[in-house]
Amino acid sequence: xxxxxxxxxxxxxxxxxxxxxxxxxxxxxxxxxxxxxxxxxxxxxxxxxxxxxxxxxxxxxxxxxxxxxxxxxxxx
Amino acid sequence: xxxxxxxxxxxxxxxxxxxxxxxxxxxxxxxxxxxxxxxxxxxxxxxxxxxxxxxxxxxxxxxxxxxxxxxxxxxxxxxxxxxxxxxxxxxxxxxxxxxxxxxxxxxxxxxxxxxxxxxxxxxxxxxxxxxxxxxxxxxxxxxxxxxxxxxxxxxxxxxxxxxxxxxxxxxxxxxxxxxxxxxxxxxxxxxxxxxxxxxxxxxxxxxxxxxxxxxxxxxxxxxxxxxxxxxxxxxxxxxxxxxxxxxxxxxxxxxxxxxxxxxxxxxxxxxxxxxxxxxxxxxxxxxxxxxxxxxxxxxxxxxxxxxxxxxxxxxxxxxxxxxxxxxxxxxxxxxxxxxxxxxxxxxxxxxxxxxxxxxxxxxxxxxxxxxxxxxxxxxxxxxxxxxxxxxxxxxxxxxxxxxxxxxxxxxxxxxxxxxxxxxxxxxxxxxxxxxxxxxxxxxxxxxxxxxxxxxxxxxxxxxxxxxxxxxxxxxxxxxxxxxxxxxxxxxxxxxxxxxxxxxxxxxxxxxxxxxxxxxxxxxxxxxxxxxxxxxxxxxxxxxxxxxxxxxxxxxxxxxxxxxxxxxxxxxxxxxxxxxxxxxxxxxxxxxxxxxxxxxxxxxxxxxxxxxxxxxxxxxxxxxxxxxxxxxxxxxxxxxxxxxxxxxxxxxxxxxxxxxxxxxxxxxxxxxxxxxxxxxxxxxxx
Numbered sequence: 001x002x003x004x005x006x007x008x009x010x011x012x013x014x015x016x017x018x019x020x021x022x023x024x025x026x027x028x029x030x031x032x033x034x035x036x037x038x039x040x041x042x043x044x045x046x047x048x049x050x051x052x053x054x055x056x057x058x059x060x061x062x063x064x065x066x067x068x069x070x071x072x073x074x075x076x
Numbered sequence: 077x078x079x080x081x082x083x084x085x086x087x088x089x090x091x092x093x094x095x096x097x098x099x100x101x102x103x104x105x106x107x108x109x110x111x112x113x114x115x116x117x118x119x120x121x122x123x124x125x126x127x128x129x130x131x132x133x134x135x136x137x138x139x140x141x142x143x144x145x146x147x148x149x150x151x152x153x154x155x156x157x158x159x160x161x162x163x164x165x166x167x168x169x170x171x172x173x174x175x176x177x178x179x180x181x182x183x184x185x186x187x188x189x190x191x192x193x194x195x196x197x198x199x200x201x202x203x204x205x206x207x208x209x210x211x212x213x214x215x216x217x218x219x220x221x222x223x224x225x226x227x228x229x230x231x232x233x234x235x236x237x238x239x240x241x242x243x244x245x246x247x248x249x250x251x252x253x254x255x256x257x258x259x260x261x262x263x264x265x266x267x268x269x270x271x272x273x274x275x276x277x278x279x280x281x282x283x284x285x286x287x288x289x290x291x292x293x294x295x296x297x298x299x300x301x302x303x304x305x306x307x308x309x310x311x312x313x314x315x316x317x318x319x320x321x322x323x324x325x326x327x328x329x330x331x332x333x334x335x336x337x338x339x340x341x342x343x344x345x346x347x348x349x350x351x352x353x354x355x356x357x358x359x360x361x362x363x364x365x366x367x368x369x370x371x372x373x374x375x376x377x378x379x380x381x382x383x384x385x386x387x388x389x390x391x392x393x394x395x396x397x398x399x400x401x402x403x404x405x406x407x408x409x410x411x412x413x414x415x416x417x418x419x420x421x422x423x424x425x426x427x428x429x430x431x432x433x434x435x436x437x438x439x440x441x442x443x444x445x446x447x448x449x450x451x452x453x454x455x456x457x458x459x460x461x462x463x464x465x466x467x468x469x470x471x472x473x474x475x476x477x478x479x480x481x482x483x484x485x486x487x488x489x490x491x492x493x494x495x496x497x498x499x500x501x502x503x504x505x506x507x508x509x510x511x512x513x514x515x516x517x518x519x520x521x522x523x524x525x526x527x528x529x530x531x532x533x534x535x536x537x538x539x540x541x542x543x544x545x546x547x548x549x550x551x552x553x554x555x556x557x558x559x560x561x562x563x564x565x566x567x568x569x570x571x572x573x574x575x576x577x578x579x580x581x582x583x584x585x586x587x588x589x590x591x592x593x594x595x596x597x598x599x600x601x602x603x604x605x606x607x608x609x610x611x612x613x614x615x616x617x618x619x620x621x622x623x624x625x626x627x628x629x630x631x632x633x634x635x636x637x638x639x640x641x642x643x644x645x646x647x648x649x650x651x652x653x654x655x656x657x658x659x660x661x662x663x664x665x666x667x668x669x670x671x672x673x674x675x676x677x678x679x680x681x682x683x684x685x686x687x688x689x690x691x692x693x694x695x696x697x698x699x700x701x702x703x704x705x706x707x708x709x710x711x712x713x714x715x716x717x718x719x720x721x722x723x724x725x726x727x728x729x730x731x732x733x734x735x736x737x738x739x740x741x742x743x744x745x746x747x748x749x750x751x752x753x754x755x756x757x758x759x760x761x
Contacts, residue, residue, distance in 0.1 A: 019296040023542045028299040029168045030544055031207045036303075045335040046431035049543055056204040056237075058329075058547040060427045065542055 001073070003038065003052070004066035011039045012071030021068050031055055032069055111159045111191045112151070112270060115179055115215060116199030117208055118165035119548040121227045123147075124557065125199055125257035126162040129267070132560060134162070145461075145568070146178065146190070153267050158274075161193065167207070169214040170293060183218055195274055197266075199225045202232035202239055202254070203549075205314060209306035210299075212248065216287055221279040222250040223269050229254040231549070236317040244313045249285040258554065325549040332424055342428055345421070346447060349412045353451040354482060357404035364404070368397040386589055387582075395581030398657050399574045402454045402719055406569055407562050409448050409455040413462060414561035416444075418553035422462065423545055430543055436525060437532035439465070439543045442472045449479035450517075453720045454573075457727055458565055467536045471528055473727060474737055477720050478524040480517045480712055483659040487711045488516050490663055494683040495704035512708075519712045523744060573722040580718040581657040587628040588654060596625045623668055628654060642710070642746070643703040643753050645691060652710070657718050659711060702756035706749040714745035 130149035151158040185192025200208035245252035273279040416422040426440030449456035463469040499508040632650035655662035670685035721734040
């Protein structure tokens, strides 16, 4: 499932980052690498961008960027 | 490359490019202060640490092609002179575009104006070590001694994060020193660690435990491998307990970014900022104006009438006033930017409005500069420093002058008051003059959209810059930081842009003053006798005659064929050229041309005078509604403002951008002014 589809307030784990995009490297450098736990905190008032929690900090990214990242849900 | 302006250049020191580890053991007396670089992710309190280490003593320099200021300052409390460089915050040393990584260039000694540092202090956020260690892994590969400053250790403790700094230091092979940068007394151990790293050969990179060899730079596997390394380093170093205090930052966030409450707050904050920018700066500007008027009369009292008095009063003093008039708004805007950035709200504003800015190819970060541009483009362009992406910043700089600033308002007020018929509908609820005023503000906005898109598709084509923005935890803004930011912005404007603006003011004054021939005076003396003018009338008529005969007047005549299609004559041309130092000057110049006493050019008198002005060839009224509309539209879109163009030059580091901006905007303004006057004439207005 893409990170863009992860419902708010649920946690996920990064399973794959598409590496063929211009922004892939920057996403990964910000900590979005395979195995990292992420959580969608909320969406902005106009539906986009997303606020996500990457490990210990909050990051804002657009839906189009979140679509580069695949996650699986983490229960609990 | 030559520095365009390096203010307060630091004493030239340590420019040798020998490997730093050899310098580290170099304890020769008289070898001068050595340079230490502060590096770190954004939002790690790097600047606060810089201030704590230097005691707020800093000089800021702007380097060519670099869109950020780099602060330098001597370190306090060290036993030998140490010069600190505050490198721009960065998440990575592997920059996408080579010119975007000032920090990398500085660390490699690739910038001639920045001496290669002999030590790097990496500032890391203790609450967010994993991502910070990514940068550390890159720094450790540099051939430089490294000290890690574990900042905001107090915040981490409150969040239930415990860090075994000794173990971390062991694993990294460099000193790790916990600090709280906002409490300057906590930095003493860091100073000692820096000093011993500088003097002991044991701290040389060669003596360090080597890092694993990461996959080829630039590959995704490299990033993965670095994060894996960081995970391993932190394993057993960071332990978590229940947070001592509730996550209040999260609760603020929930309220502040709420779809309704958050937007209301956003609008209130922006409204407050704009009101203060637009109205709050006014008393200061008036105060300055009267101060300069007073100075002018003092000069007039000392210097006899004539060339020197005019040069001092209308050239130099007016020019200095022309520079300083921007200061109140710059200070107000930077007050807001500093407070909003320092407390963490700025990132949330960008987060909330990002969607709205996207059609322009911009991100949420462009909101504040573009909005403040409705007050004045000069502080707005300086304020684009909040935009991290260079491309986005340039687009914002180039479209900001299209927003109708407060200096255009007097032009609108004058011409609408004089030439737009008083008409109202729906019982006075809809008024024609108000609609025209609204249209003047809209025309700039409407034109800026295709301009931004065009720039995006052509000059700045290429990959998307995206919107990856860290949303830092909230904290209280610190007064001293805020004041420092305001002071530096104001100072940097006066120092860097002041001279140019002053010179242009004096140049335009000279164009309007010379040649001031004796024939003109003799002719007017004759007329004085014929018409039996009193002294005041004579002075007014003489001033008008001098201006008509000046180089500026001749320039007006020279461009008359070009502006005739707009319905303008040379006098309007003169006024437009004379308004280059400041847009609102067009009003005063029209007054002088209309032979009004400059001091007594009251709004009603000027309005009547404009209505009474006739064309010189057929004595029909010069100003008709189509002409008035075309002047207003021209002013709405033109770049007739030396302050704006100078700041564009200084902020982009290239004279090409102000030239492109001026030519482009003037062309657009001309075409639009022509279209409006032609349409109005066809419509029989």
